[in-house]
Amino acid sequence: MTVPLPVSSSNALAAAAAHDPLLAVHALRVTFPADGGTARAVDGVSFTVEAGETVCVVGESGCGKSMTALSLLRLVPPPGRIEAGSAIRFAGDNLLTLGDEPLRAIRGQQMSMIFQEPMTALNPVLTVGDQIAEVVRVHTSASRREAWDRAVAMLRDVGIADPAERAKQYPHELSGGMRQRVMIAMALVLEPKLVIADEPTTALDVTIQAQILELLRAQRDRTGLALLLITHDLGVVAEMASRVLVMYAGQIVEEAPVEALFATPSHPYTEGLLAAVPRLDQIGGRLRTIPGTVPPSTEWPTGCRFRARCAYAFDRCAHEEPALLQVGNAHRARCHLVQEPERRSMSATSNAMALPEASS
Numbered sequence: 001m002t003v004p005l006p007v008s009s010s011n012a013l014a015a016a017a018a019h020d021p022l023l024a025v026h027a028l029r030v031t032f033p034a035d036g037g038t039a040r041a042v043d044g045v046s047f048t049v050e051a052g053e054t055v056c057v058v059g060e061s062g063c064g065k066s067m068t069a070l071s072l073l074r075l076v077p078p079p080g081r082i083e084a085g086s087a088i089r090f091a092g093d094n095l096l097t098l099g100d101e102p103l104r105a106i107r108g109q110q111m112s113m114i115f116q117e118p119m120t121a122l123n124p125v126l127t128v129g130d131q132i133a134e135v136v137r138v139h140t141s142a143s144r145r146e147a148w149d150r151a152v153a154m155l156r157d158v159g160i161a162d163p164a165e166r167a168k169q170y171p172h173e174l175s176g177g178m179r180q181r182v183m184i185a186m187a188l189v190l191e192p193k194l195v196i197a198d199e200p201t202t203a204l205d206v207t208i209q210a211q212i213l214e215l216l217r218a219q220r221d222r223t224g225l226a227l228l229l230i231t232h233d234l235g236v237v238a239e240m241a242s243r244v245l246v247m248y249a250g251q252i253v254e255e256a257p258v259e260a261l262f263a264t265p266s267h268p269y270t271e272g273l274l275a276a277v278p279r280l281d282q283i284g285g286r287l288r289t290i291p292g293t294v295p296p297s298t299e300w301p302t303g304c305r306f307r308a309r310c311a312y313a314f315d316r317c318a319h320e321e322p323a324l325l326q327v328g329n330a331h332r333a334r335c336h337l338v339q340e341p342e343r344r345s346m347s348a349t350s351n352a353m354a355l356p357e358a359s360s
Ligand code: SF4
Pocket: 267, 268, 269, 304, 305, 306, 307, 308, 310, 311, 312, 313, 314, 317, 322, 334, 335, 336, 337
């Protein structure tokens, strides 16, 4: 029988110190001033990423996953702020106390980010070759010629045909898939230790999406980089992740190795996300959806934040906030059902009735 243990922050920190992970995020809180109060966009998030690992962060819009990613590079848009007590350690440095100069050296060189929409991240008045070469020049002592040659080589590595000619083109002259490859080339050109990718394939068709994911996987295998992939697409998770963090209402509600998450989801929210994925063996059937929406971050409910949408909710969920509890090897869930599993089967019938179905 599994005895659920609260994961204390001191244990988490001690474990992090013992393993010395590449990235260790501890008690991250990001807030924004809002009408009538404070929006808690990220509310006590702790996790680690090991070198060479791919960790996927999943959840609906508004659950805090993109803000978590931006925090890692200290790019939270003002007036948002990372609260005192948060800690982000990367390759031995606390990024939240680092000066601007050493932080700039880490950004781009050791840690880089791929954004969802390359047109907003690329400079429209510079050729793509110049933009990649600029990254090389800023962070290394390479000459203009050497930087240009590295840019062209990188464009070739990300699968762009005729890279010497493409390098002379401006972003608007390239297709969406090619622009995304340019973003990836910029993110990878200095062989960083960690790449954060926020919905990197959402705007692309499925063929290009598969190529981009394959490209990231190949680079990971070749250079040993770690990937933190933000996505709402569980197909991408199944294909890429070694470990998964499920976020809801600013918190991690489940964390598990990818196989365990798909085989035995322990949080009702994860269960709902998985039930909403179309499956080939259910063609003609009906897709489930999770009723309701993520509450606004100014009004996280008391007790369990998922309560209003949860078909298993019982009295305790209304007044006691669940802790992140151990359910298996490296598998944790923030749900009272971990301690009272019998309630899951008691609610099975009402669950089936409470999750409304939508046509596939
Ligand atoms: Fe549902 Fe209660 Fe678990 Fe929250 S704690 S997910 S309301 S069963």
